Amino acid sequence: MKYVDEFRNPKLAKQLIKLIHKLATQLDKPISIMEVCGSHTVAMFRYGIRKILPDNIRVIAGPGCPVCVTSQEDIDRAIGICEYPDTIITTFGDMIKVPGTKTTLRQMQAHGRDIRVVYSTLNALDFARENKQKKVIHIAVGFETTIPTVAAAVQRAKQEKLKNFYVLSSHKIIPPALKVLVASPKSEISGFLLPGHVSTIIGAKPYEFLVKKHKIPCVIAGFEALDILQSIVMLLNQQISKQPKVEMQYARCVNTQGNLFAQKMIAQVFKVSDVQWRGLGVMKKSGLIFRPEYKAFDAMRHFPVKVLKVKKTACRCGDVLQGIINPPQCVLFKKICNPSMPIGPCMVSSEGACSAYYRYGGKRNG
Amino acid sequence: MDKGKITLAHGNGGQVMQKLINKMIISNFGNPILNRLDDGAVLDLKSRNNKLVFTTDSFVVDPIFFPGGDIGKLAVCGTVNDLAMMGAKPLYLSAGVIIEEGFAIADLYKIIISMKKTLALADVKIVCGDTKVVNKGHCDKIFINTSGIGIKQTKARITSSNAQPGDLIIVSGTIGEHGVSIMSQREGLKFKTQLKSDCAPLNGLVADMLKFSDAVHVMRDPTRGGVAAALNEIAEHSNLGIEINEENLPVSSQARGACEILGLDPLYLACEGRLLAFVAPNKAKDIIKVMHENQFGRKAQIIGKVVSGHKKQVYLSTLAGSDRILDVPIADQMPRIC
Numbered sequence: 001m002k003y004v005d006e007f008r009n010p011k012l013a014k015q016l017i018k019l020i021h022k023l024a025t026q027l028d029k030p031i032s033i034m035e036v037c038g039s040h041t042v043a044m045f046r047y048g049i050r051k052i053l054p055d056n057i058r059v060i061a062g063p064g065c066p067v068c069v070t071s072q073e074d075i076d077r078a079i080g081i082c083e084y085p086d087t088i089i090t091t092f093g094d095m096i097k098v099p100g101t102k103t104t105l106r107q108m109q110a111h112g113r114d115i116r117v118v119y120s121t122l123n124a125l126d127f128a129r130e131n132k133q134k135k136v137i138h139i140a141v142g143f144e145t146t147i148p149t150v151a152a153a154v155q156r157a158k159q160e161k162l163k164n165f166y167v168l169s170s171h172k173i174i175p176p177a178l179k180v181l182v183a184s185p186k187s188e189i190s191g192f193l194l195p196g197h198v199s200t201i202i203g204a205k206p207y208e209f210l211v212k213k214h215k216i217p218c219v220i221a222g223f224e225a226l227d228i229l230q231s232i233v234m235l236l237n238q239q240i241s242k243q244p245k246v247e248m249q250y251a252r253c254v255n256t257q258g259n260l261f262a263q264k265m266i267a268q269v270f271k272v273s274d275v276q277w278r279g280l281g282v283m284k285k286s287g288l289i290f291r292p293e294y295k296a297f298d299a300m301r302h303f304p305v306k307v308l309k310v311k312k313t314a315c316r317c318g319d320v321l322q323g324i325i326n327p328p329q330c331v332l333f334k335k336i337c338n339p340s341m342p343i344g345p346c347m348v349s350s351e352g353a354c355s356a357y358y359r360y361g362g363k364r365n366g
Numbered sequence: 367m368d369k370g371k372i373t374l375a376h377g378n379g380g381q382v383m384q385k386l387i388n389k390m391i392i393s394n395f396g397n398p399i400l401n402r403l404d405d406g407a408v409l410d411l412k413s414r415n416n417k418l419v420f421t422t423d424s425f426v427v428d429p430i431f432f433p434g435g436d437i438g439k440l441a442v443c444g445t446v447n448d449l450a451m452m453g454a455k456p457l458y459l460s461a462g463v464i465i466e467e468g469f470a471i472a473d474l475y476k477i478i479i480s481m482k483k484t485l486a487l488a489d490v491k492i493v494c495g496d497t498k499v500v501n502k503g504h505c506d507k508i509f510i511n512t513s514g515i516g517i518k519q520t521k522a523r524i525t526s527s528n529a530q531p532g533d534l535i536i537v538s539g540t541i542g543e544h545g546v547s548i549m550s551q552r553e554g555l556k557f558k559t560q561l562k563s564d565c566a567p568l569n570g571l572v573a574d575m576l577k578f579s580d581a582v583h584v585m586r587d588p589t590r591g592g593v594a595a596a597l598n599e600i601a602e603h604s605n606l607g608i609e610i611n612e613e614n615l616p617v618s619s620q621a622r623g624a625c626e627i628l629g630l631d632p633l634y635l636a637c638e639g640r641l642l643a644f645v646a647p648n649k650a651k652d653i654i655k656v657m658h659e660n661q662f663g664r665k666a667q668i669i670g671k672v673v674s675g676h677k678k679q680v681y682l683s684t685l686a687g688s689d690r691i692l693d694v695p696i697a698d699q700m701p702r703i704c
Contacts, residue, residue: 010613
């Protein structure tokens, strides 16, 4: 298949792995590379890349899994909204499985609430058009990659004068989170594999502070085996030459300025705000809320929900999301937290680090 | 055909029900055993081999019509294939149909005709059955249960605990198509694809393969949970390891495209017309040859082998030259967010 097979060529992969091992001998100390995006975490495991890397290159998973960073409050809010009468809740995949304080959207579905998984926000709009007597509320999680599609749906709803379509915006943006991560005294990050698809929208400029202020090598990476291996080579070269920069590996999809049309669309509908991230707390200007012009679509405004204060548990998703620990270091991992009975969201989402470690990180039997 | 809807009267044992059974069931599924309309079917198996294989399966698929098939075709193929995987020749099926009040009679007719065609293709008969109509909301459109009886065709032990170290693993065709075609029709996910479900009766293919019955150790149709679930089950039951080579997995470009976009792994998607066979290495070529000659095995190929190490685990050699565990599926795959 064009644009896929070329990037999974086993011969080239072997050459790149050899090169990585060669370059690794030139490192003066071990390095920790953070892959920001959950899709990178999964791709690394799926291609078996983690275990063929030299010992002095550690890979840590970052906060780029939209389900994982959605706060418990937002999950409880979504669950609360579905209890309003005459509602249809739409959401993306794994969200229905994430445990709130007391229950999950999936359990609410079993209790007869109308909750539907959609692939596109435009499907949610279809439900609103087809069910005028119901209120359709889309639970929107996600980063810059998906936000433009939600903005587009809201604008479409406004044009069509749809009165029964709402969005619970739990959107987050990546660069402010990276700012907090690198500023943490616990941070061990010596290189970033930056998220390819987020970057198709925002471009390369928003990451420049990582180089200018923190001198951390950065590569905007694609998601196929060769993309990731080549990106690691680029990071190593930056590290060895001590010339950090924001390099573009995923050039077939990303350009420096990003997608200006999508950026404009986001800015028309949403504005930045301080929002709560799971495990990371409230981060300045790290999320998006509705602009006043679009308040008619804001589910938060129309469906108030009393949200309980979150109790602290032994779940360490927060530390996993910051790269402070790897999932097996959490006391709950595999013992009482597993994909069938997840305690934290990193075990729920197929892109979550805990789920990836659970599925792919097992030991070989004798 | 009748443009009306199924009502509770179609299931109450009275005249309306009799009419439906005669018009729809007997006229399409009719055969001397069924036509007696007794409480049970009397079967003369005319076989010296007294090993019967008996199986049952219920079908609740949503959507009930999908590209390449429907719930009726699936209900026949599912049970026929379960019998075939045991090395049996499927002979007779029962069919229990539960219909939701208000179901379109025209749709029921479409399902019945589809079952009729599949029965002919598989050369099996429905010899007894039951129809129930339930109140609206008490079931989702239509559910079908089929049970089946077949006669074992070989003395060889073909079972999931019988894999041998060194066995080669054959898949009979491209994987993932049924799963993708179902997903393409789901509400909220609809996308256009020319892909069709692989749903097909495999008893003919199995009969061809059983010319080498001593060399066939395990057969399994990778339905729910796909190839990954079936391989894990066999590794577990046989207490052996399995190695699969990612490069050799046959996936059509359409199915791959859909999986790439949706973030799904074809190894976990259900197939309804494919089989996995664990065969002795010295006969693998011959078996593949007969498979290629059958319409349902044209793309059969070897995807891996059985090893005595890493017991109960399936490993996949990846395209990047590494390997990883191919784990048991935990829940249904969900399309990814971004």
